[in-house]
Amino acid sequence: MANIIKIDNSVLKRHKRNENKKRKENTKELRVYFLIICEGEKTEPNYFRSFKSNVMPFVYTIDAQGEGSNTLDLVNRTIKARDNSSQQYDSVWAVFDKDSFPSANFNSAIKLAEKNNIKTGWTNEAFELWYLLHFQFRNTGMSRADYKKNLEAEVNKAIKERSKAKKVNPFIYEKNSENMYDILEKYGNQAQAIKWAAKLLSNFTCENYATHNPCTKIHLLVEELNGKSVALNKEIEERG
Numbered sequence: 580m581a582n583i584i585k586i587d588n589s590v591l592k593r594h595k596r597n598e599n600k601k602r603k604e605n606t607k608e609l610r611v612y613f614l615i616i617c618e619g620e621k622t623e624p625n626y627f628r629s630f631k632s633n634v635m636p637f638v639y640t641i642d643a644q645g646e647g648s649n650t651l652d653l654v655n656r657t658i659k660a661r662d663n664s665s666q667q668y669d670s671v672w673a674v675f676d677k678d679s680f681p682s683a684n685f686n687s688a689i690k691l692a693e694k695n696n697i698k699t700g701w702t703n704e705a706f707e708l709w710y711l712l713h714f715q716f717r718n719t720g721m722s723r724a725d726y727k728k729n730l731e732a733e734v735n736k737a738i739k740e741r742s743k744a745k746k747v748n749p750f751i752y753e754k755n756s757e758n759m760y761d762i763l764e765k766y767g768n769q770a771q772a773i774k775w776a777a778k779l780l781s782n783f784t785c786e787n788y789a790t791h792n793p794c795t796k797i798h799l800l801v802e803e804l805n806g807k808s809v810a811l812n813k814e815i816e817e818r819g
Contacts, residue, residue: 609815613641613804614668615700616657618675620645621755623706627674627804629760634806637815641804642668650675650688658695669818670698670811672800677703678723682789689788701788702795707752709776709797710759713767716775718782720792727752737766773798 617623624643632639646656657673673692677685685701692699702708707726711717714733721729734750750762763769776798783791802808 607636608638609636611637611639611815612666612668613639614661614671615641615643616653616660616673617643617645618648618653619706620647623674625755625757626760630804637806650680650684651691654688654692654697657697669815670803672698672700674700676705677789678705685789686787700797700800702797703792708793709772709795710763712772712775713763713769717793718779734762734766773801
């Protein structure tokens with residue numbers, strides 16, 4: 580009969596702490612710097628600033644700025660901000676919507692960004708499409724007002740389903756809200772939004788981006804901020 584050796588619980592705990600400490604010491608944290616220049620002054624910057632700054636093994640510094648300028652001017656400002664900064668950024672994005680801007684300006688802004696190694700998180704028609712994709716798939720164009728209406732309906736439906744109270748305060752979408760990331764995290768499905776955004780993007784192949792409606796590339800930026808971009812992660816790890 581084999582002897583059973585009992586190990587004191589305090590010894591097991593100490594061993595576990597030492598192992599965790601050793602594992603942490605052997606894990607090198609990689610600092611990643613993002614520059615995100617947004618067309619909107621508050622809506623988009625507030626959303627991106629809400630992402631976690633620590634996604635192991637990456638530690639993020641997210642510089643999200645709202646410029647309140649049009650598409651072409653926004654890209655030029657992004658180029659200038661990157662080139663004049665003392666900080667070496669790992670990923671630089673210009674985020675803007677199609678909205679009512681002329682098609683030629685929208686297309687030119689995207690091509691100017693590509694030429695200058697700037698990533699574009701553009702949406703056609705409006706940024707709220709990305710929010711709505713957390714709840715439903717839409718493959719027909721809508722106005723910003725319709726996005727707001729549908730988004731409010733979806734969030735209120737989710738609140739009602741989860742709330743035990745008979746009466747709850749209705750959700751009213753505010754464009755410059757500081758808590759949209761938290762609302763979407765609680766009631767929506769970001770993973771599904773990424774899949775649906777990718778599906779919309781795959782519907783278009785031509786370079787007349789103004790006709791890609793509805794469509795968004797915000798999910799590509801979100802994947803980077805979540806530490807799930809294969810291309811960016813490989814680049815950072817090779818640098819580190």
